[in-house]
Amino acid sequence: MTDLSSRYSQPSEVILTASNLTQRVDLGRDTLTILQGVTLEIKRGESVAIVGRSGSGKTTLLGLLAGLDTPTEGEVVLEGRAISRLSEDDRAAMRARRVGFVFQSFQLLPALTALENVMLPLELADFDDPAARARELLERVGLGDRLTHTPRQLSGGEQQRVAIARAFACEPVILFADEPTGNLDNQTGQEIQDLLMALNREQGTTLVMVSHDETLAARCQRRLTIEAGHLDTGQEVSA
C-alpha cells in the first residue's frame, strides 16, 4: 500500500486505453462480429460501469480489456504496455500483479477452503505470507469466522465476498467485475456493491464493471453503453 498516495495524486492519469477493438469469431461458414471498433479510455482510480442488453458484447469487452483474450483487431494498452502484443506468459504475469477479477458465477475452487481460495493469487504472485494476508482480507469482507469452510458450505453472497477478497488480494491497480451482483438478491447485492465501492476507495483501485443493476451503475463515476458490439458514445455520462 506504499504507492497508494501516488495513485490519488494523479487522478487524471490514463491507466487503460482501448483503440478500435474488434472481435470476431469464426463459426465455420460465416464469421460473427461481437465487437466492432470500440475505443475508450479509463483513468486511474475511476469507477466505470459497462451496461447494455444481454448479448451485446459486455463480457467480451471486459475479457479483452483484462487481457484474458486477444482482439481480432485493435489494441489494449494497460499502464503503458500494449497487452495484446505480449506473450501469453507475460500477460499472465501482468494479471497476477496488476489485475483483479470478480465473476458473476464466483468461480471459486470447490475443493479449497475460503482461505485457500484467497491465498491462490497471493501464492502465484509470490507474496510473503499469503495465509496472513488472506485472513486479513477475509476478515475485511466479514468472513473471519468462515476461513476453513468450502464454497459448498457458503451462501451465494458469502461466496461472492470470498471472490472479492481474492480479487483485492494482490492490491491490483485495476479490477474487472462481470455482473458481480447478478446472482444475488437485492439486499445481498447491495452489500456486495458497498463492499466493492469501499475497497475501491480504500485501495484506490480502478473499477470496471459490467452490470444490469441500475443502482450499481448509478454509483459509478462513468457509464459506457454497448449496443450490438458498438460503444454508444453519445450516451456516455460522467458523474
Add this chain to the structure above:
Amino acid sequence: MSVRKSIGSVARDWRQRDVKVVLSALVIAVATVAIIALFASQLQRTLITSASSFLAGDRQLEAEHGEPIPAEWRQEARSRGLGTARMVEFSTMLSGGNRFQLVSIKAVSDAYPLRGQVEVQKTADGERQQLESGPGPGEVWVNPRLMRLLELEVGDSVEVGNLTLTVSGLLLREPDGGFNMSALAPRVMMHADDVPATGVIQEGSRVEYVNLFAGDESALEGYYQWLQPRLGPSHEWESIRDGATLSDSLERAERFLLLGGSIAVLLASVAVAVASRQYAVGQRDTVALLKTLGLPGRHIGRMYLGRLLVWGIVGTLGGLLVALPVYAFLNNLMARVLEQDVPFTVDVPALAPALATAVVSLFAFAYPPIRRLRHVPAMRVLRSQPGESDGRAWVDIAIAVVAIFGLVWLYAREVMLVLSLIGGLVALLGILALLGWVMVMSLRRVKGGGNAWRLALVGLYRHRRSTLAQIAVFAMTLMLASTLILVRSSLLADWQAQLPEQTPNHFLINIAPDAVDEVESFWGERGQELDTLYPMVRGRLTEINGEPVRQVVSKDDSVNALNRELNLTWMDEMPEDNRVVEGAWRNDQQTDGVSVEAELASELGVEVGDVLGFTVGSETIAEPITSIRTVQWESMKPNFYMAFPPGGALEGLPATWITSFYLPPSQKSALNDFTRQFPTVSLLEVDHIIERIQQIVRQVTQAIEAILALILAASLVVMAAVVSATLQDRQREGALLRTLGGRQSLLVRSTMLEFGLAGLFAGILGVMAAETAVWALQYRMFGGDFRWHWQVALPIPLISAVVLAILGRWQLRPVLQVSPMLLLRRLE
C-alpha cells in the same frame, strides 16, 4: 406430472458426462474380464491338448506285467463318446540282414495316436512326414539307429518271432516317446493286430498293455468313475498332469491364469466402483431437485434402481460386443504362435464372472449412496453443513468390498488366493491411512508459491481427499498388476532354470566299469563333456527293520518302487539339486548308511534310523537310513531313490555306470560311431522330449505374457478413468489459475509434479502390497522360491510416477490451448 419429469431427467441423464464414464467403465470391465476368462479357458484347453500329445491321448490306462486290458472297457469308453487306442509294448529280438538285435517294440492299433503325431520318413532321403497313424498290418517302422546297426533299407524284410514284416519307414519321433529307462533298446513300431502272429508273447513275458483315451473332460471323468472300481493293483490311470516335468509347469500356468482372471475381476470392479461412486455423489443436485419437485423418496429410489438396471444391461451387452472380436483376434494370434488349430469356442460358464462383476459392483457402489440421499431433506442435500462428513461411506465401501471378494472367490474358488489378495489390500489401506495422516501433518506447513514444487506440494495437501482416494485406487491397481508381474517373473525364471539351454539330452547307460575311461575319451575327443558318472546296481528292497517289506507296507498302497528293481548307487557328493530334508548327508569317513528319496520314504513310512534290506542278485545288504533327500526328477539327469556312501557295502557288487550329457543337434551323427564302437552301451535319446517340453514352456510363456499385457492395458484404463473422475475440477482449477496470472509452464510443471508424486507414492505402496500378496501366494499357489526381485519391483513406482505425470499433463491439455476467456465461458 412428476413422473413425466423424472422420465425427462432420465433422458437428460444420458447426455451427462458422469453417465458416459459409468457406461464406459462397465463396458471396459465386462470386456476385460470376459476376454481374460475366455482366453484363459481356451488357453488351458489348448495347452492341455498340446501337452496331451505326450501321452498320445488325454488319459492312459497302463497294465504292467498284467493281462491285456479287457476289450469291454474300451467298448464302454467308446459308448461314452471317447476315442480309444490300444498299445502293446515289449522287448524282443529282431532279425534282419542276417543279424540279431534286441529291440523295444511298440505295437499300436489303427486309432493311435489320439493326440499328437508320429514323425516318419518313408524313404531313406525322403521328406519328414507327420502322420496321425502307426504302420499298417504287415509293416514296421524302425528307429534310424537300428537301420544303421542292421544295415537295413526301406523295403527290406525283418522278422519278429515267427512273423516277417516289411520295413516301410524310418521312425523319427513318436508323440509319447516316453522317458522310460527300461526301454533302452532301439524302438520298432508295428501294428497291434500282428502281435499274436509273432508268437513272442507268452505266459510270464514282460509285456505292458496300454489303452489310450481322448475326448471331453467330463466324459473322461465319467468314464473314470465307471472304471475305477474295476481296476486291479497292476493298473495305472494317468493323465498328463501326473507326469513330473510338464504337469508342474502346466499346473503353475493354470494357476497363473486363475490369478490373472481374479485380478481382472478386481480391476474391473475398481473401475466400475470409481465411476459409479462418482456418479452417485454427483446425483445430489438431481435428487434434491426431484425432492423439491415433490417426488417421494420411494419413487426416487425405484427410479434409480431402474436406471442402474438399464445401464447394467446396456454396459454388459456393450462389453460383450467388444470382448468377442478381441477374443477372436487373440485366438487367431494364438493359433499362429502355437502353429496349431485353435477352434473358436465361447466357454459360456467362463463368462459368468464377467457378467456378475460389472452388475454387482455397479449396484454395490452406486446404489447405497443414492438410497441414503433420498432420505436427506432437499436443503441438506444442496448445502452440506460445515464439518459434516459422509460417515456412512465406510459402510458402503465395506459392503462393496465384501461383494467383490465374494466375486473373486466365486471365480477362483481358491481361499488362499482370495486371502492373499485381501491381505495385500488390507496392508495397503493400512499404510495408506498412515500416509494420509503423515501427508496432512507434514504438508500442512508447506507454503505455496510461484514455485512449481511448492505449488505441487500444496496441491497434494489441498486435494488430499481426492488425492488419497486416487492414490488408493492407483495403488490397488498397481498392486494387482505388480502381483502378476512378480509372479510371472519368478515363474519364468523357475522354468528357465528347470530346463536351461544345454540340458543333458542323451543318456549313456550300462557302461561296463572297464569301458568308462574309453567312453569318456570318446566324447572328450569330440568336445563333449559328460556329466557326473554314477555307478548303478540293480536291486530290490526286501526288508524294512528286518521284516519282509510286503508285510510292512500294506498291499493296497501300490508302491511302484517295490514292484521292480531299483537303481542303487553310491556317491561321494550329493547332486547339486538334491536337498536333505531329514538327517544329514554322510561325512567323509562314513561308509555305512543309505540316503532315501523323500517321496518314496513317505510312501514306505520310513524315517532316519530305520534299516533297509536289499537283495542284489544273491547277495543281501542292510543299511540304516542316514538321510532323506528330495530329488529333481524333472532335471533330466540321472536320479536315484537310494544312494550309498562310497567304499561301503554296495561297492563290491557288480555295477555298471550311467551318465548324461548334452549333444548339440549338429553332432547327432557321432552317435553312429559311438554305437558301433560301444555296442553294449545303451543310448537313450531324449532330445526330442526336451525340445517339446521347451516348446510348450515357450508357448505357456507367451500365453502368460499375453494375459499380462491385457491386465496392464486394463490397469491403464482404470487409472485413466480415475484421473478423468476429477478432470472437470482440475480443468476449472487450471483455467482459474491462468486467469489469476499463473504461467502456463508453472501450471504444467506443478501439475505434472503433483501427479508424479502421487504416482510415486501409489507405486511404492502398490509394490509393497504386491510383495505381501506374493509372499502369501507363493506357498500355496506356486510353490516356487520367490525372491525379492528388485529389478522388477524398483521400476514400478518410477513408471507409475511417469505415467501419472503424463496423465496429469494430458488432462491439462484443453486448459492450455485456448485463451482464459474461452475457458471461463466453457466452465460457466
